[in-house]
Amino acid sequence: MKKGLGILLSLALTVGILLTGCSSDGAGSGSPQKITVYTVAGGDEYYKDVLVPMFEKAMKGKYKVEYGRSTPQELINKIKAQGKNGNIDVVISGVDALPIGMKQGLWEQILPKYGKELHADELNELSQAYVKKFDGYGIPNKTGPAGPVLAYNKDKVKQPPKTYEELKQWVKKHPKKFMYAAVPSSGPSRAFFFGLAQSMGEDYNKVESLNKTWSYLEEIGQNIDLYPSKTSDSFNYLYDGTVDIIPHSPLWAAMLKATGTLPPNIGLIKLTDAKTVVDSHFYVMPKDLPEDRKKAALEFIGFALSKEAQAQQLATGAIPSNKNATPDLILPQYKDDYKKIIDSVIPEFKDGDMMIIPKGDGVLFPDPDPMNQIYKTWEEKIQSKK
Known part of the structure; x- marks a missing residue:
């Protein structure tokens, strides 16, 4: 009897260890998968305070975003030092880190391959020009004067x-x-x-x-x-x-x-x-991410480039890259902020209730x-x- 009980306890312990090991990355355990997003272009008032909470809420617990800040060169050095063991999934870059990383072979060429997932056909004219300029290694989040x-x-x-x-x-x-x-x-x-x-x-x-x-x-x-x-x-x-x-x-x-x-x-x-x-900000993805992390990164960028998410940038004084992101899509809590901003824009850069580059x-x-x-x-x- 004691011998049988010992075997059962040993078996239960083994199964428990196996289950714990299988769920250590969050997959299959019900815990959210982590997406690590770094900005080297600033913009916390939108990326951190608006976009990340909006994304996590829409995903209903599927993902948890870890948000960080860095300078372009510091982040480039970090990605190079980490190599294939890196933990960064998405980079928000200005017109500096994107071309530097391209030259050093650090970024995934996301367009045209993932154009459908990333709403590439909804980009405004200037955003399309920047995609062409940087050979699809970054996709603009905003283009402004x-x-x-x-x-x-x-x-x-x-x-x-x-x-x-x-x-x-x-x-x-x-x-x-x-x-x-x-x-x-x-x-x-x-x-x-x-x-x-x-x-x-x-x-x-x-x-x-x-x-x-x-x-x-x-x-x-x-x-x-x-x-x-x-x-x-x-x-x-x-x-x-x-x-x-x-x-x-x-x-x-x-x-x-x-x-x-x-x-x-x-x-x-x-x-x-x-x-x-x-000027522009871009979403960039490090090269050679594992498939599960690449899928998560693309889901984050795709959500961020949807007209619904893009429209919220208007309330932070930015012109969205998605041409279908219009003021009527701004969430109620941000509408007053946008009205104050549009009232403050000089005439050359607005048309009615839209900020523009002529x-x-x-x-x-x-x-x-x-x-x-x-x-x-x-x-x-x-x-x-x-």
Whole structure:
């Protein structure tokens, strides 16, 4: 009897161990499968606070998202160090980490292979252009105007410059009252630079030809005190009256105005002698994920690119990449936020109740190699003089 009982206990223990082992990754145990999502492009106010809870609720306990932040280079290094044992499933990238990872063979080419799952046929025109530019290794989540626009102190500047030439003349007459943040680290300053190259009739993808652009920056640089490393520092210098004009970003400024962060004496004006530089965020998937994790990653990205999820970005001051994501799809709790934002957008970037980039007005960021060369040359020619 004792021997039989011992055999039964031993058998029960063995079965228990086997069952525990089978369910250690969450599969088959009723516990949610983990999806690890990292952003190297910021955007917590949408990705972390809106999208992730919305996805988890819609999946009814199937998935649990682990959300993290990093810088582009730190994340690239982490993925390379982890190799095939990595734990990152989805990366949200700007126009920096995507091409760097492509060059190093880190990303899965998700389009056209997964176009149906990822709503590729619903992408707007500028998003399609970015898909083509990066050979389908990333799919845009949003495409918005980075500039060039100027923010100015309405109490001090009664007739703000509307062109780069007018700005140059204004800077001459008002030394030390214009500033822009460091080009390599500031979105509005990058748009200011790429807009300047356009206004000079030069191609920013051909860095060796940017003679007029560099001459312009050297000339106005004689009347600029410093180039802050952070965009937010240039905002503060404008707000406290140290300077009277800086580059800004139209929807970022609208968001700040809607939330009461932008002082009421700050105005915004688009520079008319350059097309709008289009910035973007992308969903990217590391290469060679195990099939179960790849399936989960694609399900997350597919949900994130649905018109229902995309529409919620409108309330954070972003233009969705899905052309069918319209204001009527915004959830009730975000509708007031969107109304405040759309009321704060300058006329050039809205049409009725929609934020827009006017058709034919958008240009893409340069390719990675010329962009890095521009950053290096700007540091050598311009920043080093301070």
